[in-house]
Amino acid sequence: MATRGMLRALAKRTLSQFSVSNSISRSISTLVLAEHEGGSVKAPSVSAVEAAKLLGEENSITMLLAGSGSSLQEAAEHAASCHPSVSQVLVADSDAFAYPLAEPWAKLVHLVQQRDDYSHVVAASSSFGKNILPRAAALLDVSPITDVTDISGSHQFVRPIYAGNALCTVRYSGTTPCMLTIRATSFPVTPDSADSKSNVASISQVDLSTFDKDSIGKSRYVKLTSEDTERPDLGNARIVVTGGRGLKSADNFKMLEKLAEKLGAAVGATRAAVDASFVPNELQVGQTGKIVAPELYLAFGVSGAIQHIAGMRDSKIIVAVNKDADAPIFQVADYGLVGDLFEVIPELLEKLPEKK
Secondary structure, three states: HHHHHHHHEEEEHHHHHHHHHHHHHHOEEEEEEEEEEOEOOOOOHHHHHHHHHHHHEEEEEEEEEEOOOOHHHHHHHHHHHHOOOOEEEEEEEOOOHHOOEEHHHHHHHHHHHHOOOEEEEEEOOOOHHHHHHHHHHHHOOOOOOOOEEEEEOOOOEEEEOOOOEEEEEEEEOOOOOOOEEHHHHHOOOOHHHHHOOOOOOOEEEEEOOOOOOHHHHOOOOOOOOOOOOOOOOOOOOOEEEOOOHHHHHHHHHHHHHHHHHHHHOOEEEEEHHHHHHOOHHHHHOOOOOOOOOOOEEHHHHEEEEEEEEOOOOOOOOOEEEEEEOOHHHHHHOEEEOOOHHHHHHHHHHEEEEOOO
């Protein structure tokens, strides 16, 4: 009888522990680190919200914005209605966040996490997210999971390895929060989710009274240089025209820029072209550059190094022009033309109508 009683007590205790554990596993709250510019949240950060939806059905999603001035308030209003899954927007308004430096942002994430104890912290795998999240993870003493391309559960993720030639399934078993950077191109935002003015989230200010501005680090903002162009952003463009070492000079890239203007496309480049100073490094596409997945990807004089392919292999249609018939780029191209790009591009410029 004593043995039966012990078994019943053990079963009851195990069932109780399972219920508590199951309840905890369903309690998911996510903090999304949002990058903003010109009073709007950037598209990759909205994709991070789309990814956070997959962590669980009962998921409370909060967006965190930091900065100063009127543009921050405009961005907060945009964040409140940018996606129906956002339930709250936290705003940290201080001169310490005037520029998105890693040190103050990491300390802000640490401060917010200590107060609200989120189960997950998510950021886009952009220069913004890759700069901040590892430092914040170090402050919180957890191991981040980077460049996630698929989410199959609250703690199970898929990420590319070996320059995208293999996919690895990772299960997180560490302490909270589970910190992720997601590949924005793998979590496209549907048109219905892009604008949700009927579901406006609440906006709250972060209490920065205990934030130590004097110990935010030794780095400082120097300047921002960017191209003065009306072309679309490389990371979100529907069409991307990319040039490689085969263009031979910076002057020849102007020919590629004219083609991009006619197509309404963004201009990209390989690392070889960037290293040769043909174009600035913010145009680099590849494993160590930007990851793109446009509807149409045009590659001129691109050999197809594995590091470059890792950054554009998810493009819907890939067109390659190269005079080397054995160039590796033809192995991933949907359409390939063996020819001299200095003959092909002028012919395209002649036959394509002007952009209206």
